[in-house]
Structure formats: C-alpha cells, structure tokens
C-alpha cells in the first residue's frame with residue numbers, strides 16, 4: 001500500500017455559482033453614494049453586503065439584487081475587521097478600540113448570530129493593517145481579505161499573510177471584495193459562491209465550508225479530486241477556450257508547486273503528500289483572474 005493521503009476539497013457540494021461582494025460603503029459612512037445608487041452600481045450581482053464603518057446600514061432602499069447582507073466594518077485606527085450578519089446588539093455600548101479581547105468578542109457574537117468575520121486589507125501599511133501576530137492571536141474568524149479592490153497593488157493584496165496562516169495550520173478562507181467608496185471601484189473583485197440556493201443561509205453555509213473562490217473576471221467551473229490528483233476545470237466556453245491561461249499551484253509558505261500554461265481548459269496537479277495545502281491561481285490573458293481556496297493535504 002502506498003502512502004495514505006487525504007485531500008480535503010471544499011468544492012464538493014453542488015449548486016449554482018453566485019456572484020457577490022461583502023465589503024462596500026455608502027454615504028452612511030465615507031462612501032460617496034447613497035444605498036440606492038450602490039445597489040444600481042452592483043446591478044447583476046446575486047448578493048451584496050453593505051459594511052459601513054462602525055455602523056449597520058439597513059437595507060431599506062428599492063433594489064433588484066436578490067440577496068443582501070447586513071454587515072459592518074469595525075474600524076479602529078489600527079485594524080479593520082468585516083462582520084457579515086452581525087447581531088444589531090453589538091452596537092450597544094459599542095467601541096471600535098483594537099484589543100484582541102474586543103475584536104474577539106465581535107467575532108464570536110457574529111458567529112453566534114449565523115454570520116462570519118473577515119480580517120480586511122491586512123497589508124494596507126499606510127493606514128489600517130494587521131500585524132501577523134495579532135492575526136494569530138484572534139480565533140474563530142472565517143477568513144482574510146486577500147484581494148481588496150481599492151486599487152493599490154502594493155497594499156491591497158495579502159496572499160503572503162494568508163499563506164502564513166495556512167502554513168501554520170489555520171484553516172481560513174480567502175475573500176475578494178471591492179471595498180468600494182467611489183465611482184469606478186465597483187465590480188473589481190468579488191466572490192463566486194457555489195450555493196444550494198440564493199438565500200442568506202445557503203450563501204453563508206457555502207462560504208463557511210469554503211465552497212467559493214475569488215474572482216476579478218475569470219473563474220473555475222469546478223475543482224475535483226481524483227485519487228491524489230487535483231483536477232481544476234477552468235471556466236470554459238468557445239471563446240474562452242481560445243485564450244491563453246496561466247495556472248499556478250501554490251503550497252505551504254506560498255511555494256510554487258507547479259505552473260501550467262496554454263490554451264487549456266483543465267489543469268491537474270498530482271499531490272505528493274507533504275504540501276500541507278494546495279491553492280490555485282489562474283490568469284486569463286489580459287489579466288482577469290481567479291483564486292481558489294486551499295485544498296488541505298493531510
């Protein structure tokens with residue numbers, strides 16, 4: 001018998017791919033546009049979260065987006081944390097002071113309420129960022145915003161911190177959000193969620209299980225495991241299949257395990273067993289991308 005290997009694939013359950021962003025602002029905090037305009041800017045999205053700073057904006061305006069999430073961005077001067085579906089009661093005696101104790105309390109109350117917490121723009125060194133040691137001290141949060149659409153490539157991507165958490169054995173998912181404040185920041189980065197149906201509960205359920213990926217325009221049709229091999233089916237159709245793709249398989253500490261390029265619609269990686277985890281990034285020629293969650297190799 002060969003070496004025993006277990007590959008934990010979050011992309012097992014079937015459903016429909018739904019598109020949405022959880023982290024966006026309105027005039028209720030420092031966004032430029034009122035809620036009803038933000039809804040229009042996100043026309044075509046399946047779900048949308050509004051996360052004004054230290055406030056819960058109620059979804060009162062008319063909208064076509066089928067599913068909306070109440071959210072807030074806990075915004076101390078040091079670090080920011082997104083709470084999706086927090087209980088409104090967190091605003092009683094509210095303080096955004098950054099202590100692990102205070103932030104942990106917000107995380108736990110939100111999880112109890114059927115929501116989740118995401119540590120956002122962890123590398124925004126010019127203002128609000130996360131020290132890795134604080135990220136390790138906090139528990140029970142679901143993920144890290146590894147792609148923030150604000151638009152500064154030096155500060156708005158954080159694959160390094162995600163890899164550091166994953167490499168130490170923390171099971172946290174990667175999120176992509178616009179963090180939109182002004183016109184032109186909408187629809188840059190989002191999450192594609194494989195949900196049973198388009199409801200708050202089904203989306204949170206899929207997100208909690210890691211059955212989603214980050215997109216800036218390209219995507220995955222599905223990711224399967226066949227024996228010890230990870231099979232990545234890239235989004236495919238007659239037009240896309242003619243285009244050049246760059247697929248990278250990353251493992252522990254962000255190490256590049258394999259690169260596969262070509263006018264392909266599938267890429268495979270045979271696991272050796274010592275990867276810790278494998279996550280996949282794909283770029284379509286032109287730069288549109290998608291980033292998978294990790295598949296843990298145990």
Ligand SMILES: [Zn+2]
Nearest residue numbers: 073080120128
């Ligand atoms: Zn922020």
Ligand SMILES: [Zn+2]
Nearest residue numbers: 023025073179
């Ligand atoms: Zn924000």
